[in-house]
Amino acid sequence: MSVFTPWSAAIGGALIAASAVLLLATLGRVAGISGIVGRLPTAAPGDRAWRWAFLLGLLAGAGLWARLAGVPPPGAISGPSLGPWGLAAAGALVGCGTALAGGCTSGHGVCGLARLSRRSFAAVGVFMAVALLTTWGLRHGGL
């Protein structure tokens, strides 16, 4: 059972906001993970260092919390488990989809909505609806 944790959710959300605002205030960029990492391979030489720095910072922050709070690894997903091939397929879908859409939950969901971007409202509406349907289908719909 997943417990509703409003306070840690709020704190986490505030930290994510701090990250986004800091990135805009300093480097003038949107904190969209799919774009920051996705554009690394093709980025111009002067455009790469900050991306690596952000990614390493993200890993450090998450890893630090895991050590501090003793977060246990998620292990198997409750409900129908995807298995390695399903997981890989899901990963490919996320990679492909976020590239086509030009953003993900951070880029469109947080930063785009914060900017009142019409594209982001559309993207969030679609990916939320599809995600809800997908989860429903896999868990209750017999897919």
Next chain:
Amino acid sequence: MAASDHRGRVVAALAGLLFGLGLAIAGMTDPRKVLAFLDVAGAWDPSLMVVLAVAVSLTAWGYRRVLRGGAPRCAAAFDLPAERRVDARLLLGAALFGLGWGAAGYCPGPALAGLAMDNAQAWIFVPAMLAGSWLTRAWMDRAAARRASDAPRPPGRD
């Protein structure tokens, strides 16, 4: 000052640190917690909704203040997404993303974070995600280049 400068790298690392910490503290790095939100017909956990609501409202407030300032501190100008049309590509991409996210409970940030959190699933999900992203972007760049070379030349030129 360019984004390649030392200061740019330091603030980017700090921003990443805050982001990773935020995701982990909120529990968004655990796909079970994310799926418990997406599973509206099951034992529903609204935590993700709180994360988004707080993140979006605080970011909106912060963004307005920053953009009023005129220019970023460590770069020449703001580099915000320029495309404004809601096109088929956006909608298709969002649908594919939703499919993968709804199935696995991972989106890019949490999946990457998993690499540092002893999460074996991340080591399958992330390479697949990066491959999907890289191939798609390569295709998009080729399509854009083709469109540019197909564009009619202005009159008077050869």
